[in-house]
Amino acid sequence: MGRRGAMLAVVAAVLAAAAAGAAAESREAAAKGMYHALFNFGDSLADAGNLIQNGTPEFLATARLPYGQTYFGKATGRCSDGRLVIDHLAQEFGLPLLPPSKAKNASFAHGANFAITGATALDTPYFVAKGSATSSGTPWFRELKPFFCNSTQECKKFFAKALFVVGEFGGNDYNAPLFAGKGITEAYKFMPDVIQGISDGIEALIAEGAVDLIVPGVMPTGCFPVYLNMLDEPKDGYGERSGCVRRFNTFSWVHNAHLKAMLEKLRAKHPNVRIIYGDYYTPVIQFMLRPEKFGFAKQLPRACCGAPSTPERAAYNFNVTAKCGEPGATACADPTTHWSWDGIHLTEAAYRHIAKGWLYGPFADQPIIQSS
Template sequence: MTIDMSRDKDVTLFIPRAKYVASCSAVESGARLPYKLNSGASICMMRSSSSISVYIHQEASKMVVGGDNRRLVPAAFVAAALVVVFLSPAAEASLRAGPFESIFAFGDSFTDTGNNPVVFGWYNVFDVVMRPPYGMTFFHGVPTGRNCNGRLVIDFIAQGLGLPLVPPYLSHKGSFRQGANFAVGSATGLNSSFFHIGDGPGANIFPLNISLQVQLGWFEELKPSLCQTDQECKDFFAKSLFFVGEFGINDYQYSFGKKSMKEIRAFVPDLIQTISEGAERVIGHGAKTLVIPGMIPSGCAPPVLVTFADADASEYDATTGCLKEPNEIVMLHNSLLRDAIDKLRAKHPDVTIIHTDLFNHVTDMVKSPEKFGFKKDALTICCGGPGRYHYNLSIVCGDEAATTCEDPSTRLFWDGVHLTEAAYHYIAEDWLNTIVSSLSARASS
């Protein structure tokens, strides 16, 4: 059975293979849901290497799913189940076969699952993400080092592909056979030395020395423990999914206030070249499937809005309340990144290189927050201090004086530039479909 989920209309799906249970607590402990459906029902999913089991707690055996952003099952993990069961025969076969055995990721706080506290410890910098309310939504209130109230996009992707959450390289003590996360919050794509040119005594230590190049070095340190011969490594990494990014938000954030917009625009091509070279480097190690994300609209991020609080009214986009010029830099970044990805695809036709979007998703959520279940004041963060957008440089999320919104799922932004689990949820749904579609295209070519 194939359902075109891109149609902009509601469809009713019947799941004949689903198992109906009294409650999701009756499902094996490996089921990381429930998520509530529009009817008040719950859905749980279990995935093994050979099968998908969908458990539904409801009176009837039907549920309503809407196309595009009107989908009434708002869970990326649930969407993964629907993708497997309903998307297309090729995609279904691809996921059932278990296309990936591991995930390796490079990036910043949009991807970091726990390296940040270790790195900050090296520099004797206290990391507020290790205090509540970080982790409040999914991790039983226990901070994990994620800059979020719950899961990130990469967490949803891992769950949707039937893999464990990707462990942080610097703090995980177990095996990395199923993947490793090298991303670190506050990381830049460009080497940190670029941002410290001309620094005098007492200058800000940020950005730290945790750029993409450093993270690639950690990956190459780990590699001998995963495989030895060239062929063994090619075979191993051919079954891995690689995330190269998101990079850029910190490169530009650290430059605002220190450089002119013209100077910032000038180094955008250098950053894109660095990301492209990073992708080439992992391809050289045998990677066959890469995800390279674009950037969020930084002109919508509350920290950037506060940085330019004295901007003239004409400098804001009237439809979003976001700053135009920072977003124009991001649009340049994303455009050049797409061009670089096209060149990589042409150079490596046997490698699947997937470009994923952040800019349009976040822009849509800012423009039409209620469509996603968010409150109208979309630029107001959930966790922060007194001030416009609930963002305060002196009282940040995790500080004793900070306050947290009652329901993070009603907010787009969590603590500043970072998004809530609910927002990542929607984004992950699209990314997972993009990944599956790319695998399907590769399988049929």
């Protein structure tokens, strides 16, 4: 390549970078002010402190450092080192971080976070006895409605400019039989009822006035150190490149397939409501297979914060007797190089990538922010 050709190549690269920067600024500008409020429902993937609003149990490791160390500098009840997907969404929309719905003297002018650690999609006596929440959180939602609006017309207008994040749900429902040692066959029996529970929650929110919703699927269960540490699979039971347990990932994939089919039915039933599928599964798989793309280290599924268990499973850095925040556990030097925070939940860095993927693609069946 001659001098002129090299110069043209440099100019082209500069123009391309400038165009990319302008496009990024344009889409971020489109996000600001798109919604006046956010409402979030879910479990520990989205809990911003509801579990600790009535006091912090001494045994609750997630309520002390190193949880929260990256962004907040203190534990906030979030099961991560920093912000969650809902936090990244709020900031992208130019909104304050959502207060937990159980918070005292909080401002709910821009919505609320109803998620709570341990929430399930099934509202059965079994789960109620265990202290779990229902799928939709609509009883709490209805209790707080006077903070948002005071008449049917006012509520309709307010909710029309709000985004409802419904989930993830299902993980804790399936954990009940899995952690009890009943096996994945038993967990499959829960699936139709879990999907129906999520559907009922969505319908309840639509009845309240929701017109924009994003409904996340579950993550690939077989990639998480909490499961990898307790399972003893044959060699061919693990993904050759990922190291994840195949049959558990298949289980998660089947749940997500049923969830998407259910959402299609709801879209047909409610043509004036936008219902988006939020993908947790694909990004986590990509974190494993293409870690360098996201700034993560190439390694087997490994918790940033934890402790090794048996020598043959030390690489997972997960020990049920020394979980993150408990004596014997330590956090890695740089959580941005890990996607798994504590072997169960994700790091702030991973949640940021997922939030961006929901907002602009490709981690949603339609991006929240539509390109013009």
